[in-house]
Amino acid sequence: xxxxxxxxxxxxxxxxxxxxxxxxxxxxxxxxxxxxxxxxxxxxxxxxxxxxxxxxxxxxxxxxxxxxxxxxxxxxxxxxxxxxxxxxxxxxxxxxxxxxxxxxxxxxxxxxxxxxxxxxxxxxxxxxxxxxxxxxxxxxxxxxxxxxxxxxxxxxxxxxxxxxxxxxxxxxxxxxxxxxxxxxxxxxxxxxxxxxxxxxxxxxxxxxxxxxxxxxxxxxxxxxxxxxxxxxxxxxxxxxxxxxxxxxxxxxxxxxxxxxxxxxxxxxxxxxxxxxxxxxxxxxxxxxxxxxxxxxxxxxxxxxxxxxxxxxxxxxxxxxxxxxxxxxxxxxxxxxxxxxxxxxxxxxxxxxxxxxxxxxxxxxxxxxxxxxxxxxxxxxxxxxxxxxxxxxxxxxxxxxxxxxxxxxxxxxxxxxxxxxxxxxxxxxxxxxxxxxxxxxxxxxxxxxxxxxxxxxxxxxx
Amino acid sequence: xxxxxxxxxxxxxxxxxxxxxxxxxxxxxxxxxxxxxxxxxxxxxxxxxxxxxxxxxxxxxxxxxxxxxxxxxxxxxxxxxxxxxxxxxxxxxxxxxxxxxxxxxxxxxxxxxxxxxxxxxxxxxxxxxxxxxxxxxxxxxxxxxxxxxxxxxxxxxxxxxxxxxxxxxxxxxxxxxxxxxxxxxxxxxxxxxxxxxxxxxxxxxxxxxxxxxxxxxxxxxxxxxxxxxxxxxxxxxxxxxxxxxxxxxxxxx
Numbered sequence: 001x002x003x004x005x006x007x008x009x010x011x012x013x014x015x016x017x018x019x020x021x022x023x024x025x026x027x028x029x030x031x032x033x034x035x036x037x038x039x040x041x042x043x044x045x046x047x048x049x050x051x052x053x054x055x056x057x058x059x060x061x062x063x064x065x066x067x068x069x070x071x072x073x074x075x076x077x078x079x080x081x082x083x084x085x086x087x088x089x090x091x092x093x094x095x096x097x098x099x100x101x102x103x104x105x106x107x108x109x110x111x112x113x114x115x116x117x118x119x120x121x122x123x124x125x126x127x128x129x130x131x132x133x134x135x136x137x138x139x140x141x142x143x144x145x146x147x148x149x150x151x152x153x154x155x156x157x158x159x160x161x162x163x164x165x166x167x168x169x170x171x172x173x174x175x176x177x178x179x180x181x182x183x184x185x186x187x188x189x190x191x192x193x194x195x196x197x198x199x200x201x202x203x204x205x206x207x208x209x210x211x212x213x214x215x216x217x218x219x220x221x222x223x224x225x226x227x228x229x230x231x232x233x234x235x236x237x238x239x240x241x242x243x244x245x246x247x248x249x250x251x252x253x254x255x256x257x258x259x260x261x262x263x264x265x266x267x268x269x270x271x272x273x274x275x276x277x278x279x280x281x282x283x284x285x286x287x288x289x290x291x292x293x294x295x296x297x298x299x300x301x302x303x304x305x306x307x308x309x310x311x312x313x314x315x316x317x318x319x320x321x322x323x324x325x326x327x328x329x330x331x332x333x334x335x336x337x338x339x340x341x342x343x344x345x346x347x348x349x350x351x352x353x354x355x356x357x358x359x360x361x362x363x364x365x366x367x368x369x370x371x372x373x374x375x376x377x378x379x380x381x382x383x384x385x386x387x388x389x390x391x392x393x394x395x396x397x398x399x400x401x402x403x404x405x406x407x408x409x410x411x412x413x414x415x416x417x418x419x420x421x422x423x424x425x426x427x428x429x430x431x432x433x434x435x436x437x438x439x440x441x442x443x444x445x446x447x448x449x450x451x452x453x454x455x456x457x458x459x460x461x
Numbered sequence: 462x463x464x465x466x467x468x469x470x471x472x473x474x475x476x477x478x479x480x481x482x483x484x485x486x487x488x489x490x491x492x493x494x495x496x497x498x499x500x501x502x503x504x505x506x507x508x509x510x511x512x513x514x515x516x517x518x519x520x521x522x523x524x525x526x527x528x529x530x531x532x533x534x535x536x537x538x539x540x541x542x543x544x545x546x547x548x549x550x551x552x553x554x555x556x557x558x559x560x561x562x563x564x565x566x567x568x569x570x571x572x573x574x575x576x577x578x579x580x581x582x583x584x585x586x587x588x589x590x591x592x593x594x595x596x597x598x599x600x601x602x603x604x605x606x607x608x609x610x611x612x613x614x615x616x617x618x619x620x621x622x623x624x625x626x627x628x629x630x631x632x633x634x635x636x637x638x639x640x641x642x643x644x645x646x647x648x649x650x651x652x653x654x655x656x657x658x659x660x661x662x663x664x665x666x667x668x669x670x671x672x673x674x675x676x677x678x679x680x681x682x683x684x685x686x687x688x689x690x691x692x693x694x695x696x697x698x699x700x701x702x703x704x705x706x707x708x709x710x711x712x713x714x
Binding site for chain 2: 060065068086097152155179221248253402403404
């Protein structure tokens, strides 16, 4: 008689015939398979579906058309609807789109709908959060081992939690809304090993810009990007999010960081859902491996008009700029503003160009006004920003990262040069087709604001 | 191996309109291509209506679950470079338009490629004052559709009248959205640099049965990659039709 089999699922015991990567394991678990190979097309059970005001209405339209006017979503507790893109605008269609997703949320009794009604004052909207990817993390919707899909390319941001997270379009999302499943192709994994002590003038943004510059905007197309190494382990959750956020800019399908104590601690008190982290097997097969000695890296920017147009910040010191933008899911989190504040504090001077600050969420905004900045003698970020002459932190949303309606705060309506902590700098990204955007870390953005030129933050740090 | 026919001396095609050549079967014409000395003759059948003075880009109907998928597309092409991102395809300010609303769908189409820098692309994709394009086929370089996951991108192209994109390679979300919506056929070229050998306005044919792309104006032919895994989904008519066909979801409520 055969001995009793272990009761744990094979995917987590590693008793499969060959090793699997983290991404492969998560997808195997979520498709009830004991093993799978990159290239396989599988039906995956979705744990969380996210949509926002730009893609929600279209998704809802497809859901109703395909499943019927009176159809119900597959699970009203697994859909998170987050208005965040075009909120603080007088554009009627944009406002209407928030109404559409509200009507749907009410009709379907959606548990997580972060509503906003009073556009004149975000603070009086108790449910409103702000930028979807940051809100997902802050509200405990990102959990190790799960599958999260969102109608936004930066959904890969959540890979920081050791889950499979990727962006999809309205039609796919409408399908998930009705079935809770999606047909996905298993991506092979590229491994990025980042070792070495993180220099005090570098941030995760520099690391991901370095990587994208290395592999190009199509270097990870259809692939998973796994980030490991001692440097990655030393990053806090917000920095890990920045790393995974821009995976899509390299064409990547998803990014993952192995969950650890940092992850579990962040999640404490945020979620009551049980989760099961998975890790790449020792014998897992990776399609390629890149190694970086982070201690040797320098602050970088992505010059116009591509996220892979990498250059050393110090080599761009003659580029005169017109403005600085600090915000978005990529560079508008609490840690990002803390970093910018550090530079302003170190300088003690005022900015030379208009400097726009757009906190990603209500929580971030509150942090800017309440958390003391280390080494400042108790000052908050908002105080430091005020002393440096920055614009007052704006209402939390995606803001001008993607331009948006014409009246969007900080939108680029004329050709100008902007250093930004956002994620894309293709022509017209922030509004004007002839605008020039230099993507940078919050350190580099703050340093540039102080000089009026693209500036390496070592000038101040 | 490349099967590019680099210099064809004789006229590339003999297009017979049913009014001019009575012996052509009603509604069908044939394209005859002069071959290389090896006597390899390429013969393609397609059906379209044609005015002798101006070629109208009327192509095969959009795939629906009840009809068989088209096998050829024909008309003028619009040529683009590498890394055409979704902001250039449909600038973000137009994303307030909801693709599932018919009037807004049409409006989206009118803004297709309005994000292209005019210094690089002086020929407008859509003539000012009109809301659809005269270029049903896009020829592009690498990584077409990179950037956002916005489904508005393939939808805007489809709404504008684009039938197929022929590119060196695609960004994955755009490719997936094209397949899921059925708005445009995302076709891949076997080799690089084809867009450099084409000019906006060239008359082209995309033949999915034989996997060839023919530029009649330049007298050149290029190999296409077979559609691959996306084939069954496109053939079924998109992700919903495919799911119903394979029993993953029950038929329409």
